[in-house]
Amino acid sequence: MTLSPAQQIALWADALRHMAASGLRFAPTLYDQERYHALQTLAMEMQAYAGGQAPEALEPLRAGVFSHVTPFCTADAAIIDAEGRLLLIRRADNGLWALPGGALEVGETPAQGAAREALEESGVASEPVALAGVWDSRLCGSMTRHHMYHFVVLCRPLPTQPKAPASHAHEVLGVGWFREAELPTDLDPGHVTRIPHAFKVWRGEASAHLDL
Structure with missing residues (x-):
C-alpha cells in the first residue's frame, strides 16, 4: 500500500x-x-x-490521545442476516459507507464492543458469533492519524430488536442492508478489504484474518 x-x-x-x-x-x-x-x-x-x-x-x-502509550483498538460489527445482507452505516464525518464500530471501552471484550457500537450507531441489536479478523490500520487503508488495531467481529441480528432509536444516531447519515454483490461504491477505504473477508468467514470459506 x-x-x-x-x-x-x-x-x-x-x-x-x-x-x-x-x-x-x-x-x-x-x-x-x-x-x-x-x-x-x-x-x-x-x-x-x-x-x-x-x-x-x-x-x-494532549492529555488523552497524545498521552496514550500503546496503539489504539477499535471493533467493528459485521452483522449479516439470514438472507446474506450486511448492515452498513453512512458515516457523518466523511459521508462514506462502513461497518458500524468504534473505540473499545475499558472492561469490555472486542465482541462486546462491536455489538455495543453497532447498537449505538444503527439501533440494531446483534449477537457476536465469530472473529472475522484483526487488521493493522497501516496495512488496510484506514484514514487515521494514529496506529490502530481493528477487530472485526461477525455478528447476527437478534430476533427481537429495540424500539428506541439509536443513541448515537448523530454519528450516522444513513443505515442500510446490502448483499455482497450490491455493496455501495463509496465505501470507507479502511473497510474495502475487511468487508469481503467478513463475507468469506460468514460462508465458511476463510478463517479469521491476521496481519503479520
Missing part, C-alpha cells in the same frame, strides 16, 4: 507520540520529563501539519 506524504508524516508523528508518552510515564527526572514533553509537542505539531490544522487545535488532545 502506497501512503501519501501526509499519511506517512502522520505515522511518524504517531511513533513519536508513543515514545513521548512512554517516556513521560517512566522518566525518572524532571529533566527527562521536560524533554519528553517537548517530543510530545513535536508529535502534535507534525500531526497538525499532516492534517492541515493549527497546532493549538490539537492541544485539547
